Amino acid sequence: MPPDARSTIAALATARGTAALAVVRVSGPEAVPVVASRFSNEGLAEAEGRTVWVGWLRDGDGRRIDQVVSVVWRGPHSSTGEDVVEVTCHGGDTVAQAVLRALYDAGARPAAPGEFTQRAFLHGKLDLAQAEAVADLIHAESRLGHRTAVAALRGRVSDAVGAVRQSLVQTAALVELELDFGEEDVEFADRDDLRDLLTGADRLLEELVGSARLGALARDGVRVVLGGRPNAGKSTLLNALVGEDRAIVSPTPGTTRDAVEAEAEIGGLRFRFVDTAGLRETADAIEAEGTRRARAAIDTSDVLVYVVDAAVGLDGEERSFLDDLAVRRPDLPVICIQNKADLVTDPARLDAEAEGGTTALVVSAQDAMTNPAALDGLRRSLLHAVRAEGLDAAEGGLVAVNERHRAHLEAAREAVGRARRTLAAGSGGDTLALDLRAALHELGLVTGAVTTEHVLDAVFSQFCIGK
Ligand SMILES: Nc1nc2c(ncn2[C@@H]2O[C@H](COP(=O)(O)OP(=O)(O)OP(=O)(O)O)[C@@H](O)[C@H]2O)c(=O)[nH]1
Ligand SMILES: [Mg+2]
Incomplete structure (x- = not known):
């Protein structure tokens, strides 16, 4: 992290490339003078916050770069808490880069990744969980990813952590008060009250830790x-699932060799589908490599959709493959599909297969190419497999913690568990106090009430420059 948090930073806030407009952001004590020194409208130097200025921006030699709009915010009433100027120029790399160069010449320095957001955090505009939500919002690739990021940005994760914190602070206060009077061997705190407070905290923590699953689904999608x-x-x-002609289809068995990936959004979630080479013993070295890759892909998937030609059925070898898989990866949800239902004239045959418990869904992928609704059953099964049904329709903010939060929340929960055991054993208040402090410390690391350079580096280095 840049040590000079007092310098003035500038960066392009919009994506590079051709566009109607580009925004260059400047933040720091010299933000206004830096821009004003290159700006045609002299009033800018004394500008009040929340004002907009139109004028020409010039380079160090006085040459006009572009007619721009400068918006001024004065700290602390700005996004970073410092003086901020946003210069909107015409889009395209040439203009935006020339504007940036002019501002660097005038005394600003290039911002590090996430430095604007980091300054907002340091000035108390956002807590750490909210700052992370900014990055999640920018990178959201599904409706669910978007909704969980918005909820976190609004402080939902922080509020939930705050609720746990409150009950732990209350417990700690009672316990530490008792310690102050330790010599007199009094118990101020009703043991039942302490136990209830800790039980409540544990339940809230359990819920929050559990929400990491939703967080991972929202951020990473499902493979x-x-x-x-x-x-x-x-x-x-x-091809039918993603509504696009992505993979080569042919009547020749062994067509697909390399894994082909394509995405689709289902129920607000991003699903990444991986089409693989057909599984069979083969003397063809290339196909054999395809099969090896297919097995490797299956081993790392979140869900396996196992496709069977309904006209042929599932053979013994396939059954044993699936049985082995169930042993190797007992948690892997497997959805079996009886495909080519259009070729099966005797419906009793499909029913019989279904009764065998091996095959759950009967579809015709070919028909689904022109009738996407034919795969709705599969879509429901997919959502069911990752326990994500109804999420899209769920009202209110979806609280979902990330991996970093989860690790600290787990540690907090362990400390609370220790405290509960100490309490149950009727042992000393000092051990209890230590465990409570440890739990509070972990909670602080989630919201940034407690920070270390390591944590800040880990969080802000994931941002892009200009954010
Ligand atoms: N009638 C019918 N034919 C289908 C259906 N689905 C696929 N096919 C045909 O079956 C043949 C094989 O289809 P693919 O999708 O290439 O099969 P695959 O499982 O990817 O095969 P490999 O890549 O060789 O492992 C093609 O001729 C498809 O048109 C279906 O639902 N009904
Ligand atoms: Mg194929």
Whole structure:
């Protein structure tokens, strides 16, 4: 992290490339004079906060770069808490880079990744969980990712952590008061009250830790591998699921070799589908490599959609493959698909297969190419497999912590667990106080009430420059 938090920083806030407009952001004590020194409208130097100025921006030699709009905010009433000027110029790399160069010449320095947000954090504009939400919002790739980021930006994660904190502070206060009077061997705090407070804190922590699963789904999406025998219709199914002709389909078994990935949003979640080579023993070295990759993909997938040609059925080898998989990855949800239902004239056959418990969904991937609704059952099964049904329709803010939060919340929960055991054993208040302090410390690391350079580095280095 840049040590000179008092310098004035500048960066392009918008994406590079051709666009109607670009925004260059400047923050720091010299933000206004830096821009004013290159700006045609002299009033800017004395500008009040929340004012807008139109004028020409010039380079160090006085040459006009562009006619721009400068918006001035005076700290602490700004996004970073410092003086901020946002210069909106015409888009395109040439103009924006020339504006930036002019401002660097005038005394600003290039901002490090996430430095604007870091300054907002340091000036108390956002806590750490909210700052992280800014990055999540920018990188959100699904409706769910967007909603959880907005909830966190609004302080939902921080509020939830605050609620735990409150009950722990209350407990700690009672315990430490008792310690102050330790010599007199009095118990101010009703043991039942302490136990209830800790039980409540533990329950809230459990819920928060559990929300990391939703956080991971919202941020990373779900990786679904389409596996099965050659020619079962995996590639056709992939194309139908994403509504695009992504993978090569042919009647020749062994068509797909490399894994083909494509995405689709289902129920607000991002699903990444991976079409793989058909699983079979083969003398063809290239196909064998494809099969090896298919197995590797299955081993790292979140969900396996196993496609069977309904006209052929599931053979013994496939059954044992699936049985082995169930042992190797007992938590992997497997959705079996009987494909090519259009070819099966005897419906009793499909029912019989379904009764066997091996095959749950009957579809025709080919028909689904022109009728996407034909895969709604599969879409529901996918959401069910990752326990994400109804999330899209859920009202209110979706609280979901990230991996960093989860680790600290787990540690807090362990400390609370120790405190509960100490209490149950009727042992000393000093051990209790220590555990409570440890738990509070971990909570502080989530919101940034407690920080270390290491934590700040880890958080802000994930940002892009200009944010
Ligand atoms: N009638 C019918 N044909 C289908 C259906 N789905 C796929 N097919 C046909 O089955 C053949 C194989 O389809 P693919 O999607 O290439 O099968 P695959 O599982 O990807 O095969 P490999 O890549 O060789 O492993 C093609 O001729 C498809 O048109 C279906 O639902 N009904
Ligand atoms: Mg294929």
